[in-house]
Structure formats: C-alpha cells, structure tokens
Amino acid sequence: MKYIQIAGTDLQVSNIVMGNMRLKQLSLSEAETLIRTAMEEKINFFDHADIYGGGECESYFSEAIGMNASLREQMILQSKCGIRKGFFDFSKEHIIASTEGILKRLNTDYLDILLLHRPDALVEPEEVAEAFDELEKSGKVRHFGVSNHTPMQTELLQKHLSQKLIVNQLQFSIAHTPMIDSGIAFNMNVDQSVNRDSGILDYCRLNGITVQAWSPFQKGFFNGPFLGDLEEYAELNKLIDSLADKYNVANTAIAVAWITRHPANIQVVTGTMNLGRLKDCCQGSDIPLTREEWYGIYKAAGNILP
Numbered sequence: 001m002k003y004i005q006i007a008g009t010d011l012q013v014s015n016i017v018m019g020n021m022r023l024k025q026l027s028l029s030e031a032e033t034l035i036r037t038a039m040e041e042k043i044n045f046f047d048h049a050d051i052y053g054g055g056e057c058e059s060y061f062s063e064a065i066g067m068n069a070s071l072r073e074q075m076i077l078q079s080k081c082g083i084r085k086g087f088f089d090f091s092k093e094h095i096i097a098s099t100e101g102i103l104k105r106l107n108t109d110y111l112d113i114l115l116l117h118r119p120d121a122l123v124e125p126e127e128v129a130e131a132f133d134e135l136e137k138s139g140k141v142r143h144f145g146v147s148n149h150t151p152m153q154t155e156l157l158q159k160h161l162s163q164k165l166i167v168n169q170l171q172f173s174i175a176h177t178p179m180i181d182s183g184i185a186f187n188m189n190v191d192q193s194v195n196r197d198s199g200i201l202d203y204c205r206l207n208g209i210t211v212q213a214w215s216p217f218q219k220g221f222f223n224g225p226f227l228g229d230l231e232e233y234a235e236l237n238k239l240i241d242s243l244a245d246k247y248n249v250a251n252t253a254i255a256v257a258w259i260t261r262h263p264a265n266i267q268v269v270t271g272t273m274n275l276g277r278l279k280d281c282c283q284g285s286d287i288p289l290t291r292e293e294w295y296g297i298y299k300a301a302g303n304i305l306p
C-alpha cells in the first residue's frame, strides 16, 4: 500500500480509501469483516458523509467495528456535511449541528477531516469560517476540505478561512474524465475540449490540495461499472484485461492504478462492498503503468489524443 502525505498536515494516508456510502447493504458481521480486511490491507483512511444511509452508515460503521479509543487511533476518519433533503446548507448552525451528529454516530471525539459536500449557492463564507473556527478550537475537527467545488468556489472560501483547505473530493474514473479532457484536447473544435471543470486538477496541484476520486469504477452519474461492460466499453475492457494479465492482478486493480499512476497523488475512494474486490483495489495502489499504457487506456475509453 502506498501512503502519501496530505500537504499542510501530518497525515500519512493510504492512497486507497474505503468509502462507506453503501455499508448498510451488508449485515453487521459482513461490515465488520470488510472494515477489518481494509485495515489488514493497510487502508488507514475511511470516507463517510452525514447523508450516507440517512446517517445510518456512520453508526453502522462504528457499531460493526466496535469503535474504541485504540481502534480510533489507527484510523483517519473523514466525513462530509452540507447536503440536506432538497437543498444545500453551509450555514454555521448546520455545519456545527451536522458535525456533532457525525461524531456521535461514529462514536469518536474528533474528525480528522470534515468536507463541505456539494457547493451551496447561498454560501456565506464568513459563516463557514466561524463554524470551522469553533470546530477547530473545540478539538472536534482537525482539518477541513471540500468536495465537488470549483477553483473559484474554493478560493472564495479560502479567502475567509483561517484553516487551509486540504482536500477536494471529485468524481473521477477511466469513464469519467472531465478533469483532464479539456487539457488534452485544448483549443480543438471538439466536445472533449470543452472546459467543464475550470482546471480543477491543476488548481489543486498548484495549491497543495489533495484530490480524492469518488466513484472510481462508475460510468456517468451512478450508471454502473464500466468494468465488464462489453457493450459500451469493449475495447477498454479488452485492454484492461490484457494489462491485468501483464501485471498479474485483477481488472479492478488496473482501473485503480490508472488513477494512482497520475502524479497528482490522487486518493481513490472505492465503494465496493465485496471483500475480494476490496483486496483487488489495494493491488492497484502502486502499479507502475507506463505512459503508453496510461494513454492507451484513456483512448480505449473513447477519448481522442490529438
């Protein structure tokens, strides 16, 4: 397992993250086995959100593992707030109330990282700053970040915060690549050159913000995995399978490696609830795909290389 340092912190984090959005699919004992397996595979980073399973995934996680002080110290716990039923809410009141709920459900005194989940168009950055100061001073949250935020939204927040935003969690997979598309097809008269994300990857690299890739196996917006989809992604699957043979790993590991190979040190937030697949993901933590292989995968997913 490869570990990376999150800039501006003392956090040494695994580049594979266990995402807990689907944890309630499992029985409690299956959930315990999955979490323990993740730890045995040297994953030390666990991603949550106050809305996963309506909040139930967080309590399920702590119940399944039997959260205690010693276990807590072996984990880096991240959660998110700001999405409510039918609207977004970055008010001071909601950020603080949500965080208190998260801590209670995870059965811990502190979060390592709190993310603002999706941009709130009505954000008042001064209020967010007050909430973060209070959470930091009380020791309830060590670090802060965002998810699905543009560079300018991040700048606006950062201008008012006394803490550095250290993470931006964004959708990224072989079959979902707006973060790199327009850069590769820059200045061309093709759809791929349309800049849909305002240069977020370069912005994060320039500012020492760690990017976390959510839904690393999905195509579209929760449209199912591209691995094994021989209708839409036949060429891609063929290439992935041949690389899996070459590196003697599962196809899942190659899908992970395509992300971890990027020099931005992106963390891969996997959502699998399948024990075997979780182990396969970990194999992809540090596979040295060549440039030719990396670009070959990008092209086989249906993109152009000018």
Ligand SMILES: NC(=O)c1ccc[n+]([C@@H]2O[C@H](COP(=O)([O-])OP(=O)(O)OC[C@H]3O[C@@H](n4cnc5c(N)ncnc54)[C@H](OP(=O)(O)O)[C@@H]3O)[C@@H](O)[C@H]2O)c1
Binding pocket: 018, 019, 020, 021, 022, 047, 048, 117, 147, 148, 169, 170, 213, 214, 215, 216, 217, 218, 224, 225, 227, 228, 252, 269, 270, 271, 272, 273, 274, 277
């Ligand atoms: N910040 C955000 O806005 C945001 C949004 C969504 C998710 N997230 C985070 O990202 C994590 C991952 O999200 P996700 O679960 O959507 O992403 P994912 O890991 O890309 O997808 C997982 C789903 O794909 C299935 N799958 C993966 N590989 C497969 C294969 N080879 N064949 C068949 N099925 C396969 C899994 O089934 P199995 O369980 O059977 O393997 C599972 O249902 C979440 O847990 C959450 O922590 C964040």
